[in-house]
Amino acid sequence: MLTVLAVFIILIIYDLQKFIRKKEPVRVFVLYFFFMAAGFTVSLLLAAGKRPYSPSQMIEAVFKMIGIVK
Amino acid sequence: MIRKKDKVFKALLPLLLVLPLLLTGCWNNRELTDLNIVAGLGLDRTDDGRILLTVQVAEPGAIQSSSSGSGGGGGEKSKPVFVASNEGETVFDALRGMLAVVDKKLFFSAAQVLILGERLAQDGIEEVLDFFQRDHEVSYLMDVLVAKGATPDEILRMESDIDDIPAVYIQGTVENNISRGTVKKTMFIDLVKAVDCRGRQPAIGQISKSGDKEIRTEGLAVFKGGKLVGWLDPFETRGYLFARNKVQSAIINVPVDEGKVSLEIMKSKGSVSVAIESNEPSSLIVSVEAEANVGGYEAKGRIDSPESLYMLEEKLGEEIKKEIAMALERCQKEYASDIFGFGTYLYKYQLQCWKKVEKDWNDVFKRLPVEIRVDAKISRVGIVRNPLRKGE
Amino acid sequence: MEKTRISSIQLFMLLSGFLFGSTVILAPAAGAKKDAWLAMIIGGAGGGLLMLVYAAIASLNPSKTLVDILREKMGYVIGNILAVLYIWYFIHLASLVFRDFGEFICTVTFPETPITVVIGFFALAFVYGVNGGVEVMGRMSELLVPVVPVVAFIISLSLITVSDFTAFLPILENGMPPVLNAAFSYITFPFGETVAFLMLFPHLNRKEKLKKTVIVSAIAATVLSIIIFFRDISVLGSELMSRATFISHLTALLFPGFNVDPLLDINLLIGGGVKSAVCVYAATRALSQVAGIEDFSKLTSAVTTFCVVLSVWEYNNVLEILDWTEKVWPYYAIPFQIIIPLVLLFLSLWRKNKPSKVKA
Numbered sequence: 001m002l003t004v005l006a007v008f009i010i011l012i013i014y015d016l017q018k019f020i021r022k023k024e025p026v027r028v029f030v031l032y033f034f035f036m037a038a039g040f041t042v043s044l045l046l047a048a049g050k051r052p053y054s055p056s057q058m059i060e061a062v063f064k065m066i067g068i069v070k
Numbered sequence: 071m072i073r074k075k076d077k078v079f080k081a082l083l084p085l086l087l088v089l090p091l092l093l094t095g096c097w098n099n100r101e102l103t104d105l106n107i108v109a110g111l112g113l114d115r116t117d118d119g120r121i122l123l124t125v126q127v128a129e130p131g132a133i134q135s136s137s138s139g140s141g142g143g144g145g146e147k148s149k150p151v152f153v154a155s156n157e158g159e160t161v162f163d164a165l166r167g168m169l170a171v172v173d174k175k176l177f178f179s180a181a182q183v184l185i186l187g188e189r190l191a192q193d194g195i196e197e198v199l200d201f202f203q204r205d206h207e208v209s210y211l212m213d214v215l216v217a218k219g220a221t222p223d224e225i226l227r228m229e230s231d232i233d234d235i236p237a238v239y240i241q242g243t244v245e246n247n248i249s250r251g252t253v254k255k256t257m258f259i260d261l262v263k264a265v266d267c268r269g270r271q272p273a274i275g276q277i278s279k280s281g282d283k284e285i286r287t288e289g290l291a292v293f294k295g296g297k298l299v300g301w302l303d304p305f306e307t308r309g310y311l312f313a314r315n316k317v318q319s320a321i322i323n324v325p326v327d328e329g330k331v332s333l334e335i336m337k338s339k340g341s342v343s344v345a346i347e348s349n350e351p352s353s354l355i356v357s358v359e360a361e362a363n364v365g366g367y368e369a370k371g372r373i374d375s376p377e378s379l380y381m382l383e384e385k386l387g388e389e390i391k392k393e394i395a396m397a398l399e400r401c402q403k404e405y406a407s408d409i410f411g412f413g414t415y416l417y418k419y420q421l422q423c424w425k426k427v428e429k430d431w432n433d434v435f436k437r438l439p440v441e442i443r444v445d446a447k448i449s450r451v452g453i454v455r456n457p458l459r460k461g462e
Numbered sequence: 463m464e465k466t467r468i469s470s471i472q473l474f475m476l477l478s479g480f481l482f483g484s485t486v487i488l489a490p491a492a493g494a495k496k497d498a499w500l501a502m503i504i505g506g507a508g509g510g511l512l513m514l515v516y517a518a519i520a521s522l523n524p525s526k527t528l529v530d531i532l533r534e535k536m537g538y539v540i541g542n543i544l545a546v547l548y549i550w551y552f553i554h555l556a557s558l559v560f561r562d563f564g565e566f567i568c569t570v571t572f573p574e575t576p577i578t579v580v581i582g583f584f585a586l587a588f589v590y591g592v593n594g595g596v597e598v599m600g601r602m603s604e605l606l607v608p609v610v611p612v613v614a615f616i617i618s619l620s621l622i623t624v625s626d627f628t629a630f631l632p633i634l635e636n637g638m639p640p641v642l643n644a645a646f647s648y649i650t651f652p653f654g655e656t657v658a659f660l661m662l663f664p665h666l667n668r669k670e671k672l673k674k675t676v677i678v679s680a681i682a683a684t685v686l687s688i689i690i691f692f693r694d695i696s697v698l699g700s701e702l703m704s705r706a707t708f709i710s711h712l713t714a715l716l717f718p719g720f721n722v723d724p725l726l727d728i729n730l731l732i733g734g735g736v737k738s739a740v741c742v743y744a745a746t747r748a749l750s751q752v753a754g755i756e757d758f759s760k761l762t763s764a765v766t767t768f769c770v771v772l773s774v775w776e777y778n779n780v781l782e783i784l785d786w787t788e789k790v791w792p793y794y795a796i797p798f799q800i801i802i803p804l805v806l807l808f809l810s811l812w813r814k815n816k817p818s819k820v821k822a
Binding site: 025028036059060 | 554582749753754755760761763764765767768770771772774775776777778786789790793794
Binding site for chain 3: 179206209210211257259260262263266267268417418419421
């Protein structure tokens with residue numbers, strides 16, 4: 001848990017200081033935080049042992065529903 | 071700007087140069103001195119059906135001191151190997167349980183031989199092989215042998231005068247098969263493939279005790295459906311190896327004129343096939359081409375004409391034929407186990423026919439007539455032509 | 463738009479590296495067992511055609527990336543939606559490559575190292591490369607990809623230990639259907655995945671060589687796969703081959719004398735590196751184009767981080783991966799690899815012909 005937190009904080013700080021120095025548009029921040037937040041949430045959940053359904057499994061479930069994959 | 075970058079780079083350079091030092095080890099790095107290097111493995115089943123695993127562990131330090139220590143002298147000479155055994159429910163269980171007996175973690179990648187007990191072999195080997203296939207440390211190239219008349223434990227506990235490490239000694243004798251052709255060298259991969267193979271039963275080399283300090287690797291253990299069903303003697307083994315195209319060199323003795331002539335096989339090419347009649351297998355065919363030199367003439371008569379060599383060729387052919395016939399006869403009549411791979415031939419080249427007989431191939435194999443074709447050739451006679459004889 | 467250029471030989475190396483990529487580890491067309499070589503020939507031909515389609519799209523729309531083409535041919539809204547889907551697809555693909563890679567290393571080389579650490583360090587190294595842009599990736603692959611076949615041939619020495627050159631017999635034991643199935647999955651993995659290159663093709667310096675480059679790399683990849691297949695089946699036999707988790711690794715274990723499986727790790731690092739680099743590059747480029755950001759390298763670290771997390775999240779165990787790759791992947795890939803590109807090709811041809819007719 002703490003390791004995950006530490007890794008993400010280091011990554012974000014490293015990138016943010018570059019972004020701020022170069023005065024990036026808001027879009028960059030939004031997209032950056034979207035991906036980072038998604039990654040961070042999932043890895044926290046994984047670290048906590050509560051693994052959410054993964055995209056691959058969802059895709060498989062959808063395919064099974066349609067009946068392409070048995 | 072560039073200046074600044076340069077400075078930063080120079081400041082970082084020492085750090086960058088130090089970092090690679092950290093990359094030399096891996097996560098679970100273990101030093102040589104923290105390992106027990108396993109040289110030989112033995113596997114058997116106890117009376118109550120548990121696995122009995124024996125390991126022979128080599129001590130690198132002791133081997134070094136014993137080989138270079140003749141002048142150094144002094145001190146007690148430590149033993150180059152120790153043997154430990156342990157029981158368990160499964161192979162892996164027995165293996166980990168062994169850590170209660172030995173002090174360091176066992177390391178398998180250097181294992182030379184795996185010896186299977188007769189009892190275990192009779193109960194079936196397929197299940198116990200799984201661990202060895204799955205584990206990433208086990209070498210697929212170690213030799214597998216089946217112990218006859220002794221347990222693997224007894225064989226591995228034997229102290230040999232010939233080599234410091236008995237497992238290496240055993241492996242060496244198996245390796246010698248290249249020039250004698252009386253035991254089948256079966257690497258672990260060969261065994262796995264043979265069990266996997268369709269239409270062929272596995273056969274593994276045999277090891278037995280011959281005296282207190284020596285072993286003998288000769289003969290063949292015949293399996294059927296993963297279970298040991300019987301043995302072949304050295305001559306039958308050689309016949310089998312001829313048919314399987316595994317003879318690289320061998321000495322064949324041919325009776326001539328109240329004596330024997332030893333012929334050294336230099337080259338041999340063998341193959342098995344099945345004759346088909348109206349989509350049914352009609353006979354089993356073994357064909358062997360062998361090339362030999364005269365190695366020793368210990369009989370009366372002379373070899374000075376091509377005709378005498380033709381005569382020897384014919385006798386050599388008969389001798390090889392006899393060995394193959396003996397092996398085939400035993401496998402057909404006694405064991406009903408197709409270790410020669412006639413079934414594989416059918417499967418590969420006559421698929422339709424194979425599909426028909428696949429289910430009861432063992433019975434079909436048992437009753438098919440056999441045809442053995444041997445083409446023997448003698449090309450050279452050595453340094454002298456005629457044998458030594460008091461003037462005539 | 464970046465102004466960087468890559469030469470056709472660099473593109474060839476990138477493409478071949480991409481195609482070898484994870485196939486070094488996961489044997490393609492394994493479903494056909496003994497007849498996989500037949501499946502590879504059929505699939506290779508189909509895959510080459512598919513790659514030609516991509517090349518044709520690119521040369522009909524010169525110096526436009528996939529996002530530009532989608533927007534132009536499908537309209538702004540649908541084009542952007544499809545572009546977002548493609549972004550997801552590339553990210554997903556990259557994470558699968560990461561996972562294959564990590565799974566291999568964790569099974570055979572470092573069994574006690576957590577997979578996250580393996581993947582994380584791998585990702586760290588190559589974010590640096592991707593940030594350098596197409597040119598850096600091209601040069602890197604020019605340097606490294608030639609190592610891949612060399613390693614494959616070195617491992618062929620395992621044939622000294624055990625070999626049975628008739629192991630691929632009998633031919634067509636189970637008839638044609640499994641072969642065609644395997645051929646189809648061989649088209650979608652790895653050939654169809656080169657759809658990501660639609661983000662790279664505009665950087666080629668000499669457009670007229672595009673089709674030739676694509677075809678040559680498809681042939682090279684197929685031939686190498688077939689050689690590797692015959693090597694593996696001659697060493698292992700078909701039964702053991704179908705039981706092995708990582709076929710090439712097992713073959714490497716049988717190398718006489720010493721241990722060469724680190725060589726396979728090198729192959730994987732190169733192939734997997736090129737493949738995931740291309741995927742992440744494509745995803746980030748597409749993302750920044752959709753969002754209207756000029757410099758894509760701002761987002762690489764975020765996207766890569768997400769890929770790493772996704773790759774760990776994706777599956778519970780190694781068999782899920784193999785099962786998923788075999789069963790679900792081909793169908794999941796159809797729209798991205800075949801349907802949308804074919805529609806694009808059709809639209810490109812149609813739009814191109816129409817004005818010329820009007821003029822005439």
